[in-house]
Amino acid sequence: MRVGLVYEGDLDADEGVAHYVRTLAAGLRAANHDVTLLTAGPRPGGCADFPGGYSLAREVRVPINGNHVSVAWRASSTAIRRAIRDAPLDVLHIHVPHSPVLTGAMLRRLAPSTAVVATCHMTTSRVPTVLATRLWRRANRRSLARIDTSIAVSTTAAKYAREVFGVTPRVIPAMIEARQAQGTPERAAHVLFVGRLVPRKGAETLIEAFAALPRPHAGCTLVIAGDGPLRPALERRVRRLGIQARVTFAGHVTEAAKFELLAAADIACFPSSDGESFGVVLLEAMAAGGCVVLAGDNPGYSEVLDNHADLLVESGTLTARLDTLLADQALRERLCEWQQEHVQRFTVPTVLPQILDVYRQATRHDWRHELALAQR
Template structure:
């Protein structure tokens, strides 16, 4: 069984992991990936102030000690003396930015300090239309809309979290020779299959935004809820669509069967998903073009042995590559989601076997320790 590695105490290589906002609940994969490094000692750098730093994590903010004027200058020009100072003072050998806009903003410091820059593209950074970015009127989004092509010149590697995102990056004009697919993976020790019987529970873990397809799941559950009176639907997360989703549940008359769990700690999410019968993520392409990369929550559910129902969307079929490891339906096909749920809930034994097959696939293709060793090879190559 794969084991979670520990950082080599003799490691002298330093990688700066950059994200404008760090340690947000929906992006635990960034810290998990850095925590699995063995030959590179990571430290995190945020642009925004750090309100909470997890225990044992080394993290800094380029806004510390910076005036409001300096921060605004950084937003407008993508130049930050404070960022350069943090990188220099803490001995970065490689910079790894998550999401395209963050990579673009990191690129000036990388160039001035002669540091190799690796950027992970997660999805919306190459799928949202530039016109939508401009319409946001946010300085970071506007700069990215106008200068996304510069990533191709400034980054040493552009990591794509799925083949589908690599194809989207190619369509966006980024250079093929710098693009590579690399799956982040999950900790298959921490997310081990839970023994024992499953609860009559359907879970959905997501930020409540259009691309997660939560409204389709609620509609589908309402169609089969009377046939499965003992099953509940748990919606874990929060987001701008939460009020509309609550209204939808009320209008469908299924309030007594749907739990809005809200944001909970990762350990609580893992426990709830691990005891559920089915995990559903019916992702869709949002009206602004926003698409998933390869949702880590889905890979985590598979690793826990929870049977997964999802859509043929972006990189998801790269994880659920056959009907032997999970079930896929077309985007927005509410009747198909309902029919698949009905079938799964009606045959718990077959559903359990499907979940166990999914867990085996994750251990073979998406183990975090294995994937992070490959990532360290990418760091080696760019130095």
């Protein structure tokens, strides 16, 4: 099957949708499907791991839903026409909401015989974001009408897609590749945070909770892996709390280094409280095998962790939960064992066949539609 995967940014970015596209591309190619990457970014194909493909637009970073995300800007009409001509597709896989500059332009020029599949990754309770996405839906009615079928990464994202985008998606989770750590970090963390340093992700909540741990944990360390606009303020807060000797800001880390940190930590903590439709980083932490995953009790994270009460936490009880887990190795081992079994539901061999089934249904639907038109 010939599949085009659209991502409106640099696929090397440390973002959930970029991870989704990279993992899907690798899985499809391993299954001998022909994959074309259609991106906005600094290099052709948009990803160092996948040669070829097309970089069709520039990207800009815009604040959406408490985060900064990539949006295509100043797309080349000539490049889009060339990509569609040179890479005929059975399926074009897009993501909603999308920019009319890149994805919208492709949909307007796409051959009628190409099926369109869309994935929705989004959820929010923020009123401005909900209003903005409703306006986006009104402005992009034609693009939405071109979608043959849709996917949501969680029931939370599916509910948002129905209410805001007017589509009824099939729920298929994001997936991860099973892998093993290739080494150990120079400094293993008792507690680890991985993610963008933006308010929504909750790094400040974790720092405050870590600083409040009782005296028996005075030797524990915290590593903050990731970067973002909050980093200077977080570093100042660590100094004011007097815990700078126990807290390391690792900055942006490579995929390999991230996996090594996860494998070596005792607890990987992700205290985001809002705006999460899924949680790929939770899956990565579980797959690493060495740490207990502790996550904010928001709908997306709760679904990934199957509502496991020992692994979900409100911000006001985070210090107490860290205290319990750090003090009880037997409990950590039991939770890790559960995680290792649970994460198998999200691996490529389990999830990819579900996506391929959606592709096949979409292309069969399209062929029936074309046949009906021809017989009129």
